[in-house]
Amino acid sequence: MYSFLRIIRFALQDIVRNIGLSFMTIFVLVLMLLSINTLLFLRLVTNEATTSIRDQIDVSFYLSPEATASEIDEVYTYIASLPEVTQATFLSQEEVLANFRILYHDNENILASLEELTENPLGATIVVKTKDPADYVTVINDLNVPEYETIVESKTFTDTQGAIQKIDIITTNVEHFSFALTVFFAIISFLIIFNTIRVAIYTQRIEISIKKLVGATNWFVRGPYVVESVVFSVISVGIAMSLAYTSTGFLDQYLGVVLGDPQFLTNYYVSHILSLAGIQFGIVFFLTLISSMLAMRRYLRT
Incomplete structure (x- = not known):
């Protein structure tokens, strides 16, 4: 010591x-x-x-307003079954319209135009998330098939991979x-x-x-x-x-x-x-x- x-x-x-x-x-x-x-x-x-x-990335598939319930269900089931997809959220026509009104709540011209329409012009939407941002391109390509051309009107994908x-x-x-x-x-x-x-x-x-x-x-x-x-x-x-x-x-x-x-x-x-x-x-x-x-x-x- x-x-x-x-x-x-x-x-x-x-x-x-x-x-x-x-x-x-x-x-x-x-x-x-x-x-x-x-x-x-x-x-x-x-x-x-x-x-x-990565959590903010998603791809939205906008479905035709004329699409039937069975067609919509078929597309949703197909998307949800893809191995790259981790989450598929279905938004009905009513939910899409409500979200649209909230988004443009301060634009009187757009809201006035909606009021003049007798029917909901917006179709249902399927919002998809994948495991990796690179998988979104794969999912979009999987939906580019002839049988879904009349059902899926458009797709939006904000590519934040860059x-x-x-x-x-x-x-x-x-x-x-x-x-x-x-x-x-x-x-x-x-x-x-x-x-x-x-x-x-x-x-x-x-x-x-x-x-x-x-x-x-x-x-x-x-x-x-x-x-x-x-x-x-x-x-x-x-x-x-x-x-x-x-x-x-x-x-x-x-x-x-x-x-x-x-x-x-x-x-x-x-x-x-x-x-x-x-x-x-x-x-x-x-x-x-x-x-x-x-x-x-x-x-x-x-």
């Missing part, structure tokens, strides 16, 4: 003695962790935005940049820690030699530098996660309008805070420990 306390004391002394390098090490580690958090935020927002856009692809391309490019930035900061962190430990060992080489002469093991000598790795990891993770959590509240103000959840990032961060802290601590501790061990190998060989 006494040896362990001495190791901690030596570690804190080294940190204070090299306060400038210690600060720089923590600073670069924080930048690396912020890059990792940026990658996480990008992936979360992209997945949520893509899902939101928007999804643009989001994916932008996100991929930003992710590549963020990943490269993370690797860059990781390399800089490694070099700073490596050289910090080497300088510390070089300046204390006489002290280390005396320790070894009086029977100190290599692990006793290594101990302070391992503790330094833990200290650097805890401080950098604490700072990075505090900054990341603060940024979630700021980003949610703008993302909430698009994603439909005013606290999307904040809720995710809070619910996963332990796992995020553990993973980030593991990454930083591994990096600092490896760089420390490599720096000490040359000077602590038995």
Whole structure:
């Protein structure tokens, strides 16, 4: 226990003695962790935005007002049986007319024209959703058959696949940049820690030699530098996660309008805070420990 306390004391002394390098090490580690958090935020927002856009895609099949009930039932049954279709919603002529009135409630000319008609000019509609946006073209082609030409008057399909692809391309490019930035900061962190430990060992080489002469093991000598790795990891993770959590509240103000959840990032961060802290601590501790061990190998060989 006494040896362990001495190791901690030596570690804190080294940190204070090299306060400038210690600060720089923590600073670069924080930048690396912020890059990792940026990658996480990008992936979360992209997945949520893509899902939101996909949910808004559908194709509507407008049926002829003269179509009989049996013909309508045949078309609906056929569409619902297609393997690509996940949902087929049938809207009767009355429902279509009611929706039309709501849509154009502020257009008096259109409403007046409807009142002059003795019959409902709108036919029933079948609204279809598929597993994947690419499947809509398949469903539309399946309905382009001669037996349904007189029943299905028209089809509308808002192709948002282009928007999804643009989001994916932008996100991929930003992710590549963020990943490269993370690797860059990781390399800089490694070099700073490596050289910090080497300088510390070089300046204390006489002290280390005396320790070894009086029977100190290599692990006793290594101990302070391992503790330094833990200290650097805890401080950098604490700072990075505090900054990341603060940024979630700021980003949610703008993302909430698009994603439909005013606290999307904040809720995710809070619910996963332990796992995020553990993973980030593991990454930083591994990096600092490896760089420390490599720096000490040359000077602590038995």
